[in-house]
Amino acid sequence: MIIALKTGISEETVQQLTAYLEQKNLTVHRSQGTSQTVLGLVGDTTRIDEEALRAISCVDKVLRVQEPYKKAHRAFHPDDTCIEVQGLDGYTRQIGGQYFGIIAGPCSVESEEQIIAIAKSVQKAGAHFLRGGAFKPRSSPYSFQGLGIDGLKLLIQAKQETGMPLVSELMDIQQLDSFESVDVIQIGARNMQNFTLLKEIGKCHKPILLKRGLANTITELLMAAEYIMAGGTETVLLCERGIRSFDSYTRNVLDISAVPALKKQSHLPVIVDPSHATGLSWMVPAMAKAALAAGADGIIVEVHNDPEHALCDGEQSITPTVFRTLVEKLRNYAILESRII
């Protein structure tokens, strides 16, 4: 971090500021120009509040050279992090490193028949994890809000019948006890900057699937992951699910370039959600293949056995038949990319 001081600052003030920074375990390198002093800070500056530095009256400019996150940063963990979860069937599922993980299932759990049928079909087609929302963040309070605890019970039943580990969204930390059997906890796009929730969920030590907010930058997503990791959780799955832009042709705009960007900046696995990114089921296979080609570590896809009558996100849900063909295609592409599905 570099601090440029205003011109004409007294020696005493420079000394005071230097002492203040050294108290924060930083080494201060001073460059003295004819009228301006520049201080270079060496050490862990992740905990330094840039805004607070700018507020000091002798400070002119503050320039951050290093990213403000540490635990999520690749520099501090050069190897890829891989998430490993064992299913009730004894098989371990991996996402990250060589492994390309496939998470599939309906947007929402609707009934026993629906979730069991979808779970069995996606498992047969090759999905590694079953997704299903029990608590749904809907834009309208009058839309279907999810089956809540009953939805989680049905998901657990699907887990017992198929052995597949579960991914489900938690909206409120008070729901945590009910998520005991959920293997990967999803924090949705709308909660990406719910810092109270991020801090609490970081203490639960389960893998967290963190979705990028509708209008959040790559750095903000990594900072949100850092919040979770600061609580103690080591594995966060970063999910690009499309961002808001000016074009309404698709529900969101899939920022496929976020995949290599996140992989460069972080060791955490990066997955893509082609369903929420496009909102259009016919585009989902193309975007899922793009995710693999871009270097993503997996996908999370909405699959419904009766999309026309789905209680949530039917338009973007692919059928089990389309899903099966997609997984076959991905398996072929995975060989070219030296990835394992």
Ligand code: PEP
């Ligand atoms: C979902 O996965 O069903 C969902 C609501 O996703 P997002 O938070 O990305 O909108």
Ligand code: MN
């Ligand atoms: Mn959905």
